[in-house]
């Protein structure tokens with residue numbers, strides 16, 4: 001592989017918080033050298049990418065995504081999902097096992113890894129199911145799934161209802177030094193509801209999903225994590241109660257981490273249009289403004305560790321079934337960074353460094369991955385971002401098959417323009433996907 005220079009990119013200096021011009025050399029897929037931007041390097045014989053005026057960052061890591069393959073290829077494939085990720089600036093993604101068949105055997109894990117290698121454009125690190133078919137009745141073969149390449153265990157899409165089952169899963173995962181990742185939802189409290197308990201549900205006479213349905217599992221599992229010592233990671237935190245329990249768990253030294261999605265930081269149930277558009281339906285549902293603020297503060301004080309998208313594509317036909325009958329979920333890759341950059345960094349609430357850390361360095365630390373860094377010697381997962389130009393969200397331009405987003409028309413800054421994985425450019429704004 002020839003060497004590559006990316007010249008004139010802007011990097012964030014962690015000490016000063018200032019953007020500084022830098023040049024970076026990539027050799028054999030690895031970050032080889034950084035040079036101060038004052039003079040141009042001798043790049044004779046190397047490919048050169050001019051990043052003038054663009055932010056250069058480590059590629060984003062998304063530890064919670066749905067690629068839908070095998071089984072739901074009409075919603076998304078490993079090819080289309082990884083293309084969408086690349087366009088959003090994500091270079092490493094971790095797909096959930098709620099496929100058909102469920103990723104609960106070494107063969108399905110191998111299938112996903114093989115497909116990702118041949119048809120994917122970003123790094124794919126699959127999770128395996130905790131229970132067979134995600135039915136909550138029988139544990140999967142954890143050692144064999146680890147051996148096949150699964151990076152953790154989760155029944156995302158549903159909660160593990162039985163506490164003893166969860167405790168057994170945690171003890172086994174601990175013995176294998178693997179994490180348990182949990183979709184926290186007590187089924188007995190949510191039956192038949194599509195939106196959160198709150199102003200919107202009251203106004204429309206709908207049954208609501210109560211906050212406790214999530215937080216009860218968070219509390220239960222923090223105690224089980226304490227008892228077993230496993231690394232326990234909470235999916236898509238959405239309630240003030242969950243944040244409170246996580247804060248308590250961390251304060252007494254429990255090995256618990258958690259994630260939050262852009263939509264739970266930006267939207268409340270009061271924003272749902274009266275048209276009952278199902279592009280506002282996701283699990284967990286949009287909560288009250290008080291919950292939104294609690295999630296933001298939890299992220300800010302480190303109670304919530306990382307940002308994930310929970311990219312959950314569904315077909316237009318499915319979403320057209322209306323609020324009550326449409327499946328839960330919205331797409332996320334191609335809007336995540338622009339949303340958060342525009343609404344939290346440009347407004348001055350967060351520093352750019354804080355946002356980048358929550359999408360690169362910290363997810364790598366939480367899941368012990370050698371990515372999310374721009375240090376020399378690291379895999380060259382690098383992205384360029386245009387911080388200057390405003391553009392409206394237009395689902396017609398998405399690379400995901402999903403069009404299910406509540407953010408259509410939002411005018412945002414911070415659009416990625418180039419994505420490189422292991423030193424290979426896989427997507428540019430100008431050329432599109434490069435395989």
Ligand SMILES: NC(=O)N[C@@H](CC(=O)O)C(=O)O
Pocket residue numbers: 066098156157158183281282283284310312313327328329330
């Ligand atoms: N988040 C969602 O609303 N939906 C996810 C499942 C999940 O993440 O629980 C899906 O698979 O569609």
Ligand SMILES: [Zn+2]
Pocket residue numbers: 156157158183235236283284
């Ligand atoms: Zn979930």
Ligand SMILES: [Zn+2]
Pocket residue numbers: 064065066096156157310312
């Ligand atoms: Zn999910």
